Amino acid sequence: MATIYQEAHQIAYYQGDTKKQMTLAMLVNVAILVSEHQNEELGITNELMQQHQVGWVVTQYQINVNRMPKVDETVTFATMATGYNKYFCYRDFWVTDQKGNRLVTIHSAWVMMSYKTRQMVAIIPEIVAKYKAPFMKGIKHFPRIHHVNADIAKRPYRVRYYDIDANQHVNNVHYFDWMFDHLGMPFLMAHDLAEINIRYEHELTVNDLAQSQFQQQGLISRHRISTGERQCAEAEVTWKNRH
Amino acid sequence: MATIYQEAHQIAYYQGDTKKQMTLAMLVNVAILVSEHQNEELGITNELMQQHQVGWVVTQYQINVNRMPKVDETVTFATMATGYNKYFCYRDFWVTDQKGNRLVTIHSAWVMMSYKTRQMVAIIPEIVAKYKAPFMKGIKHFPRIHHVNADIAKRPYRVRYYDIDANQHVNNVHYFDWMFDHLGMPFLMAHDLAEINIRYEHELTVNDLAQSQFQQQGLISRHRISTGERQCAEAEVTWKNRH
Structure with a gap:
C-alpha cells in the first residue's frame, strides 16, 4: 500500500477570488507543495533527483470539485502515488474539510524529464520504489478532452x-x-x-x-x-x- | 507601547520568482495577512469594522530590503501600529531571519474608508485604541516620489x-x-x-x-x-x- 501524506492548510485571503473561494491555481500550487513535502519525507530529495539528472513534469490533471475551500477555512490536503508503469507515474490528491467531507479530488499523470536532453525518460525504479506504489501493466485512461474548433x-x-x-x-x-x-x-x-x-x-x-x-x-x-x-x-x- | 504581533512563515515555491526569492507581491500579501491576524487577536474583527461601516485602505508603503526571504526559508513577520492622527494610521512591518537579522522593513500609512460613500472618514478612536498606538499631532512624512515624465x-x-x-x-x-x-x-x-x-x-x-x-x-x-x-x-x- 502506497504511503499517504497529509497536511492541514488554512486558506489565506490572497489565495481567494471574488467569491472568497480558493482559486484553482492556488489549490494546485498547494497540492504540489504538499507532494513536495511527501517527497522530502520519503527521501526523494532534490539531491536524489539531481543525481539522476531528472525532474517531474505533469502531463495531465483530472480535477473534480464538490466545493472549493473557502477563505479562512482550514482544510486537509492529502496525496498518494497510486501506481506507475514504464513511462508514467500516477498521483492522487484530495482535499477534505474539518468534518472529513471530500471537497476536491485530483488525479494526475507525471513523466520524468532529463535535465540534459529536455526529453522524457523511462521512470527510474530506484526513485519510485520509495512511494511503495504498485507497478501497473497498462496506462491509466483519463477522460477524453474534446478539441476546440478552429474558428473560435x-x-x-x-x-x-x-x-x-x-x-x-x-x-x-x-x-x-x-x-x-x-x-x-x-x-x-x-x-x-x-x-x-x-x-x-x-x-x-x-x-x-x-x-x-x-x-x-x-x-x-x-x-x-x-x-x-x-x-x-x-x-x-x-x-x-x-x- | 503598542502591541507587537509576530508569526513564523515558510516561503512556498509558488511565492518565489526566477531567483528563488519571495516576490514583493507575496511579501506584502503575507504582511497584510499577519496584520489581519493581529486585528483578530486585538478584537478588531470584521464585525466591528462592519458595525462602523468602514474598511482600511493603504495609501503608502516605504519598503526597504536588505535581502528578500528565500524559497523554503522560514522567517518571522512582525507588525505594530506605530501611531495615528485625525486621518491616518501608521503601521510598521518587519521580517527577520532565524538568526534575528532584519531582512525587510515596511512603513505604511492607512486611512479609513466608508463603505457607503467610498470616501475617507476621520479615524474612529474606538477602533484604533485597541492597538495602544500613540496619538500624533502631525503627519508622518514619507520619502518624496519623483514623477515620471510624460514621454516615456x-x-x-x-x-x-x-x-x-x-x-x-x-x-x-x-x-x-x-x-x-x-x-x-x-x-x-x-x-x-x-x-x-x-x-x-x-x-x-x-x-x-x-x-x-x-x-x-x-x-x-x-x-x-x-x-x-x-x-x-x-x-x-x-x-x-x-x-
Whole structure:
C-alpha cells in the first residue's frame, strides 16, 4: 500500500477570488507543495533527483470539485502515488474539510524529464520504489478532452516576468487564469467549477506569446493554449450554477 | 507601547520568482495577512469594522530590503501600529531571519474608508485604541516620489478576473507585477530590489485598462499606473546589483 501524506492548510485571503473561494491555481500550487513535502519525507530529495539528472513534469490533471475551500477555512490536503508503469507515474490528491467531507479530488499523470536532453525518460525504479506504489501493466485512461474548433474566440497573453518560476518556465497554473478569464465576470460570479480535465504538451518561457482559445456550450467550456504553431495545453471544463 | 504581533512563515515555491526569492507581491500579501491576524487577536474583527461601516485602505508603503526571504526559508513577520492622527494610521512591518537579522522593513500609512460613500472618514478612536498606538499631532512624512515624465515607455494591462479580490477591486500588489515587468528579464535577473516607495491614489476594478508607465535611470526606476485620466499609483524604486 502506497504511503499517504497529509497536511492541514488554512486558506489565506490572497489565495481567494471574488467569491472568497480558493482559486484553482492556488489549490494546485498547494497540492504540489504538499507532494513536495511527501517527497522530502520519503527521501526523494532534490539531491536524489539531481543525481539522476531528472525532474517531474505533469502531463495531465483530472480535477473534480464538490466545493472549493473557502477563505479562512482550514482544510486537509492529502496525496498518494497510486501506481506507475514504464513511462508514467500516477498521483492522487484530495482535499477534505474539518468534518472529513471530500471537497476536491485530483488525479494526475507525471513523466520524468532529463535535465540534459529536455526529453522524457523511462521512470527510474530506484526513485519510485520509495512511494511503495504498485507497478501497473497498462496506462491509466483519463477522460477524453474534446478539441476546440478552429474558428473560435481567442485572446493573446504575453508571458510576464512573474509568470516564470525558478525552472525558467511558466508555472502551468497560470494557464487556468488565461482560460477562465475568457468566460467573463458575470459567468464566473454565477457559476462554480465542477470538473476540469487538462493535458499539458509544451512549456512556455519568457517572451513567448500565448494564445488562449475558447469555446463554450452552456455549462461546458473548452480551451486551448498555444504559442505559434505549438499546442501547450488543452482543457475541457464543466461548470455548475451557484445556489 | 503598542502591541507587537509576530508569526513564523515558510516561503512556498509558488511565492518565489526566477531567483528563488519571495516576490514583493507575496511579501506584502503575507504582511497584510499577519496584520489581519493581529486585528483578530486585538478584537478588531470584521464585525466591528462592519458595525462602523468602514474598511482600511493603504495609501503608502516605504519598503526597504536588505535581502528578500528565500524559497523554503522560514522567517518571522512582525507588525505594530506605530501611531495615528485625525486621518491616518501608521503601521510598521518587519521580517527577520532565524538568526534575528532584519531582512525587510515596511512603513505604511492607512486611512479609513466608508463603505457607503467610498470616501475617507476621520479615524474612529474606538477602533484604533485597541492597538495602544500613540496619538500624533502631525503627519508622518514619507520619502518624496519623483514623477515620471510624460514621454516615456508605457504598456497596457487589462484587468483580468483573477486580479480582482473579494472587495471587487484589483489587489494592489498586482501593481508591482505591472511595474517591474517593464524592466525585463535580464535586468531583473541581474538586480535585486533595495527600496520602493509607492503611493496609492485610486483603485482599479474589473474591465479597467491599466497603463503602466516607466522610466529608468541606472539603478532608479520610476513608475506610474493610471486608468484613463486617473492616476492609480506612483512609485520610485532603487535597485542594487546582485553579487
